[in-house]
Amino acid sequence: MLAMIKIDQPAPHVKRLLINRAEKRNAIDYDVRQSMIEALQQVQADPNCRAIVLGGVEGVFSAGGDVPSMAGLDEAGARARMSHIHSLCRLVADSRVPVVSAVEGFCAGAAVGLALLGDHIVVGKSTKILFPFMRLGLVPDWGTLRTLPARVGVATAKRIMTNGKMILAPEALQIGLADTDAGEEDIMAVAVAQAAQMARLPTEAFYRIKQRLMHPSASFEEEWQREEDDQAALLTGDDFKEGFAAFSEKRDPDFCKPSESNNA
Incomplete structure (x- = not known):
C-alpha cells in the first residue's frame, strides 16, 4: 500500500512524504489515505525523525479528494469514508514533530484541509488553492471549518470557502492561509529548508x-x-x-x- 506514498529523507532529521498518484494529479482516494496513514505511522515511530514534509510528485500537491470515489455511497459508506479520513487527520494534527506542507501546483479541497492540519505552509509561483465544496453540494471537511478560521478569521474563511475563486500565493500569504511565499524559488526546496530549521526545535x-x-x-x-x-x-x-x-x-x-x- 505504501506505493501510493514516496518516503525519503531530504535533510537530516527530516522525512518527506509525497503523494504518488501523478496520473490523477495526486487526488486522494482510499488507497492514498491508507498509504499516508501507514507512512506517517512509520516515520513518526522513527526517533531520528524530528520534522515531516508533505507534498506530491511531479510538482503537484494534490487535486483534493477523488470525487468519483465519493459517488454512490449510502449513509454507512459515507460515515466509514469520513472515519478513515479522520484517522489520517489525527495523525497529522497530533504529530509530535513539526509538519511542513510544500504546496506546489494545484491544491484543492481535501488537500487544503491536509495542509492546514500541519504547522507550516509553503506556497510559491505555481501554487493554486481552491475550495470546491460548494460546487459539489458539500461542506469542507478534514477539519477545515476549524483550522481555516483559526488562521484567517471567520469572515475571510466564509468568503474564500463560498466564492469559488482560485487563491494564488500572494493572497494566501496576505490573509494568513500560508506562512512562507517561496516566490520564484523552488517551493519544495524552501519547504525542506523550513522543516530542517524546525527539526532543530525542542x-x-x-x-x-x-x-x-x-x-x-x-x-x-x-x-x-x-x-x-x-x-x-x-x-x-x-x-x-x-x-x-x-x-x-x-x-x-x-x-x-x-x-x-x-x-x-
Whole structure:
C-alpha cells in the first residue's frame, strides 16, 4: 500500500512524504489515505525523525479528494469514508514533530484541509488553492471549518470557502492561509529548508505549544494550571538541560543531540 506514498529523507532529521498518484494529479482516494496513514505511522515511530514534509510528485500537491470515489455511497459508506479520513487527520494534527506542507501546483479541497492540519505552509509561483465544496453540494471537511478560521478569521474563511475563486500565493500569504511565499524559488526546496530549521526545535516544548494553541483554555485558571504542568515537566527534562547549558556557554542549543545519542 505504501506505493501510493514516496518516503525519503531530504535533510537530516527530516522525512518527506509525497503523494504518488501523478496520473490523477495526486487526488486522494482510499488507497492514498491508507498509504499516508501507514507512512506517517512509520516515520513518526522513527526517533531520528524530528520534522515531516508533505507534498506530491511531479510538482503537484494534490487535486483534493477523488470525487468519483465519493459517488454512490449510502449513509454507512459515507460515515466509514469520513472515519478513515479522520484517522489520517489525527495523525497529522497530533504529530509530535513539526509538519511542513510544500504546496506546489494545484491544491484543492481535501488537500487544503491536509495542509492546514500541519504547522507550516509553503506556497510559491505555481501554487493554486481552491475550495470546491460548494460546487459539489458539500461542506469542507478534514477539519477545515476549524483550522481555516483559526488562521484567517471567520469572515475571510466564509468568503474564500463560498466564492469559488482560485487563491494564488500572494493572497494566501496576505490573509494568513500560508506562512512562507517561496516566490520564484523552488517551493519544495524552501519547504525542506523550513522543516530542517524546525527539526532543530525542542520537540516536547513544540508539541506542548501546539496542543495549547489547538485546544485553548476556557479560563485563566485553566491556562495557569496548564502552564504549571508544562513547565514542571520541561524544567526537569533533557531539552532544558541542553538549553541551560547553551545559555551558560553562550552558544546555540543543539536539541538534536539527545535523540542522536539515544540512537547510538
